[in-house]
Amino acid sequence: PEADCVLEDGAVRWGERVVPFTEVYDAAQQQGMELATEGRWGGTPRSVAFNVHGFRVAVNTGTGELRILQSVQAADAGVVVNPRQCRGQVEGGIAQALGVALYEEVRVNDAGKVTTDILRQYHIPSFADVPRSEVYFAKTNDQMGPLGAKSMSESPFNPVAPALANAIRNATGVRFVALPIARDKIYLALKDAAASTPTQLTRI
Structure with a gap:
């Protein structure tokens, strides 16, 4: 039985x-x-944070140069217990994500050796590379978090690269699907797009 x-x-x-x-x-x-048979598992109850990002960018279609004109992130961090510290966490996540989105690339040669093994070849963002970002917190309250707060660990990182790729797509008409979206890649992609269309890309 x-x-x-x-x-x-x-x-x-x-x-x-x-x-x-x-x-x-x-x-x-x-x-x-x-x-x-049937089985169910709802997972461990946990807080879920949400972050969204938006960019305004300018792209020089002749050189591939990219400039970020405006950077905005909104974060659902529940009750923000320490606004200055939480804002710093968001700004740090944005800076790290911009490094991945624009500069950092691990290159491996045919022998399996990493060739971008020093900072001269593997650029990480400096203070001058990171634009000022506007940070806004949603007014929410989490039932599980301490004092109604949520974690902001890696959450600020997640929306940055997709938002930047979307902004570049809106500015140039070219969709980039691989990171980093470096200046030389933008230049070459715009050159290819111009060669495959009857009119030159002039939108900035």
Whole structure:
């Protein structure tokens, strides 16, 4: 009887008898039966933070130069207990994400060696590379977090590259699907797009 059976690691226990799953499956096959069951797992309850980002950019279609004119991020951090510290976390996430989106690229040669192994070849954002970002916090309250707060760990990082790619797409008409979106890649992609269309790209 099903009610008398207990599932164990790789087997079914019925009283003192332990039957491996393989034997249960073989017996079911011999009798023309189909084994089926249902299982559910809702996961561990946790807070979920949400961040959105927007950019205004200018692209020089002759050189591929990209300038960020405006950078805005809105964050759902629940009750912001320490606004200055949380804003710093968001700004740090934006800076890190801009590095991935615009500069940082791990290159590996045919021998499997990383060739961008020093900072002269692997550019990470300096203070001058990071534009000022406007940061806004949504007024929410989380039932699970301490004092109604949510975690802001990696959340600010997530929307930056997609938002930047969308802004570049809106400015140039060219969709970039790989990171980093470096200046030389922008130049070459615009050159290819101009060569494949009857009119030159002039939008900035």
